[in-house]
Amino acid sequence: MDPSDSELIERTLGGDEGAFAELVRRYQSAVWGTVHRVLGSSSENEDAVQEVFLRAFAALGKFDRRYPFGPWVARIATNYCIDQLRRKRSRKVQLWSELREHEQERLLRDLSMERGPVSAGPGVEDSEGYARVARALLDGLNPKYRAAFILREVDDKDYGEVAAALGTSEVAARFRVSRARAELQRKFRAYLRGCGAKERER
Amino acid sequence: MKRECALFDLYRDGELDDAARERFQSHLAGCPDCGSRLRMLDNLVFILKAEKIQPVDLASRIARRAFERAPAWDALIASCFRPKPAVAAAAAGVLLFAFLWLLPGNRTVSAYTEYEKLLNEAESSNLAGRLLVQNDSELLLQLVPLEE
Numbered sequence: 001m002d003p004s005d006s007e008l009i010e011r012t013l014g015g016d017e018g019a020f021a022e023l024v025r026r027y028q029s030a031v032w033g034t035v036h037r038v039l040g041s042s043s044e045n046e047d048a049v050q051e052v053f054l055r056a057f058a059a060l061g062k063f064d065r066r067y068p069f070g071p072w073v074a075r076i077a078t079n080y081c082i083d084q085l086r087r088k089r090s091r092k093v094q095l096w097s098e099l100r101e102h103e104q105e106r107l108l109r110d111l112s113m114e115r116g117p118v119s120a121g122p123g124v125e126d127s128e129g130y131a132r133v134a135r136a137l138l139d140g141l142n143p144k145y146r147a148a149f150i151l152r153e154v155d156d157k158d159y160g161e162v163a164a165a166l167g168t169s170e171v172a173a174r175f176r177v178s179r180a181r182a183e184l185q186r187k188f189r190a191y192l193r194g195c196g197a198k199e200r201e202r
Numbered sequence: 203m204k205r206e207c208a209l210f211d212l213y214r215d216g217e218l219d220d221a222a223r224e225r226f227q228s229h230l231a232g233c234p235d236c237g238s239r240l241r242m243l244d245n246l247v248f249i250l251k252a253e254k255i256q257p258v259d260l261a262s263r264i265a266r267r268a269f270e271r272a273p274a275w276d277a278l279i280a281s282c283f284r285p286k287p288a289v290a291a292a293a294a295g296v297l298l299f300a301f302l303w304l305l306p307g308n309r310t311v312s313a314y315t316e317y318e319k320l321l322n323e324a325e326s327s328n329l330a331g332r333l334l335v336q337n338d339s340e341l342l343l344q345l346v347p348l349e350e
Contacts, residue, residue, distance in 0.1 A: 021265035028264075032257035037250065049257075050264050057268040134249040152215075153243070154250045159215075178211045184246065185239045 005069040009060060024053050027070060031077045034165075037150045038081035040135045048084065052077045071164045078147050078165045085143035137191075141183055148173055149180035204229070210236050214243070 003011075003019075005026070011019035028049060035048045056063075056073050063072060138146055144166070151162045152173075163173040206229040212218050213226045230236050 017265045017269045020268055021261045024264050025261040028260060029257050033255055036255045046258060046260065049260055050267065053264045054268055134246055137246065153247045181211065181239065181243060185242065188242050
């Protein structure tokens with residue numbers, strides 16, 4: 001029978017490197033998901049995943065094993081991503097303007113359509129291109145709102161889980177998701193107005 | 203913003219009861235704000251969910267790094283600090299006692315205790331005592347006869 005997380009933690013604290021590797025193996029997909037969804041696709045994601053687990057390792061002695069390990073490590077991952085977003089924010093908000101004009105228009109058109117990319121189904125072509133432009137819309141959101149939005153909307157977590165991952169109350173988690181939705185709508189409209197003005201100029 | 207628009211999040215989160223959901227759906231049909239927000243979110247979330255994540259197995263590398271950075275003795279120290287309530291409470295007690303005992307203020311307290319004893323003795327000898335501070339730090343007990 002596979003050892004429990006608690007046993008692996010005990011062995012890790014006793015100096016068993018293999019036990020920690022097994023623990024990482026169990027949760028690395030989840031951490032990859034959080035890092036990728038919150039930070040976006042980047043060559044730095046490997047470093048981010050590694051850093052999350054190194055932080056977890058450093059704090060392992062303080063972890064209360066009466067609670068599950070997964071949400072604890074998810075919280076470390078989310079906090080790490082929020083920190084990274086704060087640091088990189090000034091660079092990230094430039095992304096939208098860095099997009100080529102036809103990419104901007106395509107995203108806005110697809111997002112406004114009654115049956116936008118959804119109608120194309122999961123095998124949608126050029127999903128990487130879509131994701132890139134969709135991320136541009138997310139960039140510039142307050143990192144806390146953005147993380148809450150991703151956890152709730154993309155990872156389908158309930159508000160209790162979102163609150164646990166963010167280390168906040170459920171009320172605050174609801175507020176952040178709601179703010180993120182409203183902010184996205186506001187940005188989306190501003191971009192639409194921008195594109196409309198460009199078309200009128202032509 | 204219409205009153206119904208305030209229910210957008212509850213609708214989006216599937217937290218409205220059947221009747222309220224139906225009412226909100228009729229509202230959606232006529233409200234460009236909520237309608238476009240819902241479409242935009244649906245499409246955006248679809249795109250984000252369709253993103254392919256290709257995790258690389260980093261487990262062995264991370265574990266090696268962790269133990270390089272923090273060698274076995276470090277883990278051992280960490281294990282010593284794992285919750286052991288009785289030991290922690292005893293250690294905290296000893297530390298607190300040592301700290302309080304070493305505080306300069308505490309010596310003053312014990313000095314006051316000595317003066318209190320003298321004052322009690324003075325009272326029993328029909329004398330009243332007053333504590334005076336001299337040179338900012340020295341305490342002087344002044345004894346005066348009690349008034350009749």
